[in-house]
Amino acid sequence: MKDIIRDRLNKMEDLEQRSMLKSLMTGVFLNLVEYQETLNKQIEQRVFDEVLPQEERHDVYVTLCAHEDLDPIHEFLYPILPEDAVPQKVYLSEASEALSRKEEMKLFTCYMECGHRELQSLLHSNRTFRGEIVTTEGRHAITVRLKPSTAYISKVEELYRVFRKNSLPWKSVNAPYIFKFVDCVLVSSDDGDEWDKQQTVKELSIHLEEFESYKRTNMIPLWNIQKLDMKTGGFPVPASDRINYEHVLPLRKTGTEHGYLVDGEESHIRYIKRSEEEITIVSPLEKSDSWTVLKVAVPVATRISRMDYPLFSNNKREGFAGKYARQEGRSVRSKGEIARMIHAFQSAEGLELEDVQVVAPGSGLGITYPLNGFVSDHVRVEADKHRMILRFSKHGIQPEMAIFLDDLLSFLVSEVQLAFPEYCCEGEWV
Known part of the structure; x- marks a missing residue:
């Protein structure tokens, strides 16, 4: 809008009229434009904050x-x-x-x-x-x-x-x-x-x-997971349902930037709420002094400690579109969607998805292995599933990573398997 106003002013030959219009625009209209731009940026930031995935912690x-x-x-x-x-x-x-x-x-x-x-x-x-x-x-x-x-x-x-x-x-x-x-x-x-x-x-x-x-x-x-025994920050208070109790665990001492997972008997946990500085556990227990919590520490740069072996993670580096798609739970069943899902992981660096092929049920290739064998699927029969074969190429791989290539491939294929449980997903090299 400022460029349009500047262009119109430059085209006016009458300097007196140009001065009057410039004073008018500077005094009233530009303030309105800048106010609108500020509001637009605030709305944009709110949208990005809403789709910020908490699982990054x-x-x-x-x-x-x-x-x-x-x-x-x-x-x-x-x-x-x-x-x-x-x-x-x-x-x-x-x-x-x-x-x-x-x-x-x-x-x-x-x-x-x-x-x-x-x-x-x-x-x-x-x-x-x-x-x-x-x-x-x-x-x-x-x-x-x-x-x-x-x-x-x-x-x-x-x-x-x-x-x-x-x-x-x-x-x-x-x-x-x-x-x-x-x-x-x-x-x-x-x-x-x-x-x-x-x-x-x-x-x-x-x-x-x-x-x-x-x-x-x-x-x-x-x-980066540490087991802690955390004490509540006060007495349990009745929850809004007037049946359960809210147990509050303060996080300032252990660090609010980290992720936290509450462990315990499933019958003792109704649901868990996380705010920036505390965890609220809604439980039928009327009394509880402490809870077992797993702290998922955020990695930080170390100046003294050294690592002789590579550091692997399941961290993603996706943009707004990927975060929004995950939040909405909608996926497009296409090779492009699978490629976007795979290359969002930092561990996919140096690997390229070349082809995706669905074939009839049969014996596996044996190159990759499942990482989530403990995730059960009681709806589908494994023997009846079609095989989804994901073919990858590798380029620019560091020598120290050579022995981990099949393992990295298995990790990426296991993530695709979670998204496509109706197939038996396998990986191979081209």
Whole structure:
């Protein structure tokens, strides 16, 4: 509007009339135009604020570190299993009893720094390897077998249950490390019957032959979730329904910028309200001093702590259109919609969706694996689902990311699977 007024003024030849019109426009009309522009900007900002997704506060970040490099006061990363902070111990008495009962016993867990398909071929081969236990009395030769570790995957499943309790939408957790941990299981010993149960284990070692270069011991996966025991900020007050009670948890001390998930018995939680500075839990419990809460910490730049392994997340980088589409719950069933959904994730950098093809039901390709196997679908029959094959190309991938390509592909395909439950979604490389 200002440009139009300026153009009209410049075209007037009578300087006296131009001066009068300029004074009129400057004194009255321009103020009205600027006031209208300010209101328009306020309305625009309100629209953007309304579609700001609250789940951004609940993005999960995952990385890996060696036990000796674990920082107990890290700004936002914590062990997925808190007990990992304590060195693993093997008790000879337990191992001897397991052998006498002809049962397999887990000795320790290690990380395999290799690709998904290579690790799966090793686990499916059911091979055994030789090892040695060094005690205060001598050395004992043992035979071990590798099995997939499910301890960290179970923690992700627990997190999904907590999301359900808090009525929050679920996003697949992009944590490729947890699928590369294996349990070293004791199968037999050359002299198991002669073990003295009073001996102390000083050293435990195994040799994985051609896979030895992939083995990493004493590794701990970390994520930005911390378990807290939070106390209420006062006495519970009756809710508006006059049946339940409102329990208020203040957030100023732990940080209002973080995401919070209330954990507890489902029968004790009716619903949860989150404001900027507090959480209100509506519950039938008349008395409750404290609640178990999972704090999903917002990542911050660290100046001292270092990360030797890449940091993965399920964070999205979508604009207004993507946020609005998610809020409305409407999707266009097209390749473009799938591509928009995939490339909204930061983890899709360097990957390109080339083609989407729907084929008849059949056996899978085996390149990708499901990240949300615990999400049940009681409406559809898996055997009757058509297969949606997503073909990707890769370009500009960093060398340290090469062993995670199949895992990143599985993460992206798992997100498409959540949006298209009527298909069996699979990924492959072109």
